[in-house]
Amino acid sequence: MIKKVLIANRGEIAARIIRSAKQLGIKTVAVFSEVDENSPFVQMADESYLLGPARVNESYLNIDKIIEIAKEYRADAIHPGYGFLSENHLFAEKCEKEGIIFVGPNSQVLKQMGSKIEARKIMKEAGVPVVPGSIEALDTIDEAKAFAKEIGYPVMLKASLGGGGIGMQVVQSDEELENVFLDNQQRAKQFFGDGSMFIEKKIDDARHIEVQILADQHGNVMHLFERECSIQRRNQKVIEEAPSSFISEATREKMGEAAIRAAKAVDYTNVGTVEFLVDSEENFYFIEMNARIQVEHPITEEVTGVDLVKEQLLIASGNPLSLNKNDIKIKGHAIETRIYAEDPERFFPSPGQITRLDLPEGEHIRHELGVSSSFQVTPFYDPMIAKLIVSGASREEAIERMKDALNNYHIDGIKTNIPMLKTIIEHDQFKKGNTKISFVDEYYLPMLKK
Amino acid sequence: MKEITANMAGSVWKVLVQEGEQVEIDQDVVILESMKMEIPIATEDDGIVKEIKVKEGDFVNEGDVLVTLE
Incomplete structure (x- = not known):
């Protein structure tokens, strides 16, 4: 059984995890950014350590620092909550390498499910109905237009690595697709490091x-x-x-x-x-x-x-x-x-x-x-x-x-x-x-x- | 002189105009970022950008002046 879990998150979900961990007799370690010092979850945990400045790259997304704290204070598991590093396969992989239990699926699954294009392929093969749409990434506006024509407008333009609604847009016509395709591709590249886009049929009254x-x-x-x-x-x-x-x-x-x-x-x-x-x-x-x-x-x-x-x-x-x-x-x-x-x-x-x-x-x-x-x-x-x-x-x-x-x-x-x-x-x-x-x-x- | 102000607290993600530039009503001049959301701030008047009061990365409060026009 896990003995001590570090919660690599903040806010309500960090508090929620601490509550259940305590009921199981698991010790809890909170990590927090400078502006979160007075958060309820920081007080609730058995131990709390400062991660760094407010910006997420220097705090809740700082993989090296989080792993370092886990090792130094002997947490044998890390719970990532939701958002932040929870679906980051590189973080899960790092935990695996360091012998720390990542409370979630393994890094391979995270990698597969992180790519929506890949996930759609796997599900289709497994007999799970997927939204009708492109199987491969659409690299150019022309490819996207040809595909949209095939399934008919309106369509959803989505980023393969997208999340939280970023890189996702309803598109009604060829003209609109021309206007927004490159912009969304660019944003996806910027936010997720990969500009792979795909198109799904917009399901009516969904x-x-x-x-x-x-x-x-x-x-x-x-x-x-x-x-x-x-x-x-x-x-x-x-x-x-x-x-x-x-x-x-x-x-x-x-x-x-x-x-x-x-x-x-x-x-x-x-x-x-x-x-x-x-x-x-x-x-x-x-x-x-x-x-x-x-x-x-x-x-x-x-x-x-x-x-x-x-x-x-x-x-x-x-x-x-x-x-x-x-x-x-x-x-x-x-x-x-x-x-x-x-x-x-x-x-x-x-x-x-x-x-x-x-x-x-x-x-x-x-x-x-x-x-x-x-x-x-x-x-x-x-x-x-x-x-x-x-x-x-x-x-x-x-x-x-x-x-x-x-x-x-x-x-x-x-x-x-x-x-x-x-x-x-x-x-x-x-x-x-x-x-x-x-x-x-x-x-x-x-x-x-x- | 007209002022374009921040409609929420956050940091300046992008400044889209330069001093001396002619801007038109509804044109985005600055993009703020707050709570994982980007909010473009548009001018409500035509004019010439007189002064840009913020730079990218600055933190602003609701009501702070971002850009002045003349």
Whole structure:
């Protein structure tokens, strides 16, 4: 069993990992940048060490420094959380070489899944439906145009190594493709070090539904059902729920099986998420595999009773899965809202000094917090500062409770997206389950203009 | 004289204009970067760039003047 884990992350997820590690009797090491010294996770860990200045390259992405601290203070494992180094195959490889357990899949899997073009190929071969699109990278505008013509506009132009919505764009016509192709290719090169682009057919009226999987090092793979994460802004999730109110039991089963096939195709280990687009006919298409813990993992935990971070640490320690698929049923409904430090109408970041943090409390309310009252939210990292998770016996009950919880959620000093969350949660179309990826464009933004 | 100000706190990622340059309404003059997001700042007026108050890498607060026009 892992004895001491270094958490190579910050904010709410670092705190979340420390909590589960402690429950397993694992010692915890936090690493932090200069501006994060007063973060809750730094206080929670058994030991905390300074990484360096605020900028991510000098702190949370500083592979050498993180490995050095792990070795010096004898952490036998590193948990990368999400974002930052979590899907960096070079980091995982370095851990492997240094004899440090990387809490996640091995570096080979990370490399394969990191390339979306490669991942699509593997999944197609494994019989997992993928979004119709180009199999190889499209190097020139002419190649891209020829391909777009073949599948028909609108299409999604994507960077093979893209993530967080960067390098991804809907394109409606040849003319638009001509205008944006080189720019996106350039950005992909700049951000991800590789400008390989590909095109997918844009799926109409799509929902984003993903399947949580668990795989141990002994060949056992299982899934923990789905999460629907269609409510997004700037290609990033804002509200997630489990289970999806849209798919039928038959589709749920088929998607679970496809996710298991996907995991097995790459000998996946640890927890991971297989993301699909689902159209209005319940056809589903693989988009990518997230080889790490997801931001929205708590809603799966709420409806299944499984602690996914504990499972990660147990799997990484070499333990076989102790869960039995037949014992796990979806119980009730859970919703997560992401609290972002941002303008709720323009979605621009809003860093600053928090002057009040007053949170709703209740049996069905769960908080994951990256900040505390009087916390300074800096502009250096992701704007997500907290997550609010509520559960209920039914979707209706969960929505009602989320509404109450949001009404009692007070953050002063910075702008947050709470007004947006309230508007969506109370929207008739949301209540009806009409939760398509286009929701924010179709229903939320037009309300602001009135 | 007109001022173009930052609409959020963050660092200056790119300065897209030079002093003495003629700019037109809605033209991007500076790109700010904050919380993993790039925000282009456009001028709301036509004019000639009089002074660029920031350089790439500088940290600015909401409301800080980035560029002045005449």
